[in-house]
Amino acid sequence: MTRTDLTREADAPARRADGDIRVAVSTVIFTLRRPRGDERAAVVLPLVRRTRDPFEGQWALPGGWLDATEGLDAAASRTLAETTGLSPAYLEQLYAFGAVDRSPSRVVSIVYWALVREDETRTEPQENVDWFDAESLPDLAFDHNAIVDYALWRLRNKVGYSRIAHGLLPDVFTLAELREVYESILGRRLDPANFRRQVESSDTLIPTDDFRTGSHRPARLYRYDREVELADRGPLDIRH
Amino acid sequence: MTRTDLTREADAPARRADGDIRVAVSTVIFTLRRPRGDERAAVVLPLVRRTRDPFEGQWALPGGWLDATEGLDAAASRTLAETTGLSPAYLEQLYAFGAVDRSPSRVVSIVYWALVREDETRTEPQENVDWFDAESLPDLAFDHNAIVDYALWRLRNKVGYSRIAHGLLPDVFTLAELREVYESILGRRLDPANFRRQVESSDTLIPTDDFRTGSHRPARLYRYDREVELADRGPLDIRH
DNA sequence: GCAAAAGTGTTCGTCTTACACCCATGT
DNA sequence: ACATGGGTGTAAGACGAACACTTTTGC
Structure with a gap:
């Protein structure tokens, strides 16, 4: 239709x-x-x-x-x-x-x-x-x-204070892929080392046991933690 | 009516x-x-x-x-x-x-x-x-x-990233009055010393030569700088 | 002088940034 | 072996929280 x-x-x-x-x-x-x-x-x-x-x-x-x-x-x-x-x-x-x-x-x-x-x-x-x-x-x-x-x-x-990048990625992804999403939206390069530490300390990602292979050193695959409350829309987020 | x-x-x-x-x-x-x-x-x-x-x-x-x-x-x-x-x-x-x-x-x-x-x-x-x-x-x-x-x-x-407190204050005001607005909205006390430095470094206030007298040491009166672009609503702010 | 608010200085811990460096893999 | 991206370490600077301290007024 x-x-x-x-x-x-x-x-x-x-x-x-x-x-x-x-x-x-x-x-x-x-x-x-x-x-x-x-x-x-x-x-x-x-x-x-x-x-x-x-x-x-x-x-x-x-x-x-x-x-x-x-x-x-x-x-x-x-x-x-x-x-x-x-x-x-x-x-x-x-x-x-x-x-x-x-x-x-x-x-x-x-x-x-x-x-x-x-x-x-x-x-x-x-x-x-x-x-x-x-x-x-x-x-x-x-x-x-x-x-x-x-x-x-x-x-x-x-993208700076929320995890909306999730909406542009498949279930599992590498940190480099996540970083590319941020770089494309923000229009500037981000330091891979610092980016890694920031998302790791935010506790919104769950590391899996799988790796993305095919080029150079394999990269660990992550998935988003569904338990983490977004709460970036305030009371409007109460709708599950 | x-x-x-x-x-x-x-x-x-x-x-x-x-x-x-x-x-x-x-x-x-x-x-x-x-x-x-x-x-x-x-x-x-x-x-x-x-x-x-x-x-x-x-x-x-x-x-x-x-x-x-x-x-x-x-x-x-x-x-x-x-x-x-x-x-x-x-x-x-x-x-x-x-x-x-x-x-x-x-x-x-x-x-x-x-x-x-x-x-x-x-x-x-x-x-x-x-x-x-x-x-x-x-x-x-x-x-x-x-x-x-x-x-x-x-x-x-x-109130944390914009100067909307302006809308609750008269043209001129002391830093203590501005701080009280923030404290009322946020529901917690703010350190007067740190609050002063934060708003002063933000360069949105213009100090006047007048002082609020009547109790203890007089407090300098400030006014908001109308020249400062808010830009807290993005492209929607182009309406002057 | 004393109380109280105005205003200044300083310290400490955390976060950001930049960048040096090691690791593991495909070719 | 070596190029390349994955991943770790670390030091400098920015920033915020906490709080001691000085200044200036009314009483």
């Missing part, structure tokens, strides 16, 4: 009288794309090409209308899956955008941001969906350029 | 068909109330007593319906002024709450949080408005208890 037309923010499922306010849900979903060479991985995100006015032909964030029978989180998951086929490991509300002139009709967009592992993005290619480097986006529909900028800022901020 | 009835989340200005989603705006607005003795100041907030179902007679956050002709920030300012007469110095979006069962009808609430100085709260007393200690609230309407808990968490978090 491919319903890329769900990004039509200005066309309601059922037309309403003027003066009405409609609620949309959109998601900025990031993953890391590793280039062929040894260059640093790039932060990329999927966009959906609009097939109707306004902004027909331009790229926009995946999203859709909030359904009266679903909560906001559920709407974000559903519209993201319907437009791109993705099911993110990490999903969090970003901000509510509701300027009067952000769309020809009156739309309040509840925007989420999310992370997926690169291997999860290998779904069947969707029509009108493509991936873009977060650093060099084209002109997007609505206020979506500003929204992506804000989501990038939140991502870089949060 | 006292329109406390604007908190009626389940009564739209114009009734609509079932299945519709309405957008409300509410605000958690804090101030500090200094008790008579030398006890620490308490974090208090105003609530509005509901005059209609649902939750008739219970206390709720001040708020109202989003108007189609105004942005979200403007709606928060307007509904707060209409229900409580307050105009906060600091106002920031907190979170969008949209669980299906949070109200008998379908309401998405964009919630803001704000700070006012205590001297600004001396407006003419409004009907059905009262102030409550944030630590010991009664059972509120809707999910407003959880919302206040989250706002308190954000306040305590943000």
Whole structure:
């Protein structure tokens, strides 16, 4: 089921009288794309090409209308899956955008941001969906350029005090792979020795007995400790 | 103009068909109330007593319906002024709450949080408005208890890395007064010597040539440096 | 003079950073 | 053997907590 037309923010499922306010849900979903060479991985995100006015032909964030029978989180998951086929490991509300002139009709967009592992993005290619480097986006529909900028800022901020890098990695990984995630997001090199000590002293990783072999000295594989409470969203995290 | 009835989340200005989603705006607005003795100041907030179902007679956050002709920030300012007469110095979006069962009808609430100085709260007393200690609230309407808990968490978090204490103080103040604000919010004593050095090295305060006299050694008065960029909300702060 | 708050100095332990160095493996 | 990334050691500087100490006022 491919319903890329769900990004039509200005066309309601059922037309309403003027003066009405409609609620949309959109998601900025990031993953890391590793280039062929040894260059640093790039932060990329999927966009959906609009097939109707306004902004027909331009790229926009995946999203859709909030359904009266679903909560906001559920709407974000559903519209993201319907437009791109993705099911993110990490999903969090970003901000509510509701300027009067952000769309020809009156739309309040509840925007989420999310992370997926690169291997999860290998779904069947969707029509009108493509991936873009977060650093060099084209002109997007609505206020979506500003929204992506804000989501990038939140991502870089949060990676410093939270363990969201988890959302970009498989179950087990080496410390070098974890460090590469941080380096790609922060855009700078980190000292491998100091990085190791920091994550080890944080007690959020469990070392396994397995090693990643294939090149030089084998590296120990780690997994995240599911028992560790994140508590980076305060009382909102009480939802298990 | 006292329109406390604007908190009626389940009564739209114009009734609509079932299945519709309405957008409300509410605000958690804090101030500090200094008790008579030398006890620490308490974090208090105003609530509005509901005059209609649902939750008739219970206390709720001040708020109202989003108007189609105004942005979200403007709606928060307007509904707060209409229900409580307050105009906060600091106002920031907190979170969008949209669980299906949070109200008998379908309401998405964009919630803001704000700070006012205590001297600004001396407006003419409004009907059905009262102030409550944030630590010991009664059972509120809707999910407003959880919302206040989250706002308190954000306040305590943000006071650590931002200069929001500004919003609770007059133009000029002593370092002891600034420290009292931090102590009240964080709920613990701070070392005066270390506190002084921290704020001085942060370069956000401008010392004046005036002193607060009246008790013991006079204390120098400071004011906030308006030139210092806050940048604690990332790209969203570009709004001057 | 004395109490009390304003303001300064100093020490100590922890965390960050930089970088030297050893270890284990594929080629 | 040697190149390379995995992993450990260590010293310098930054920073925060604790607290002794000096200064300046009201009484």
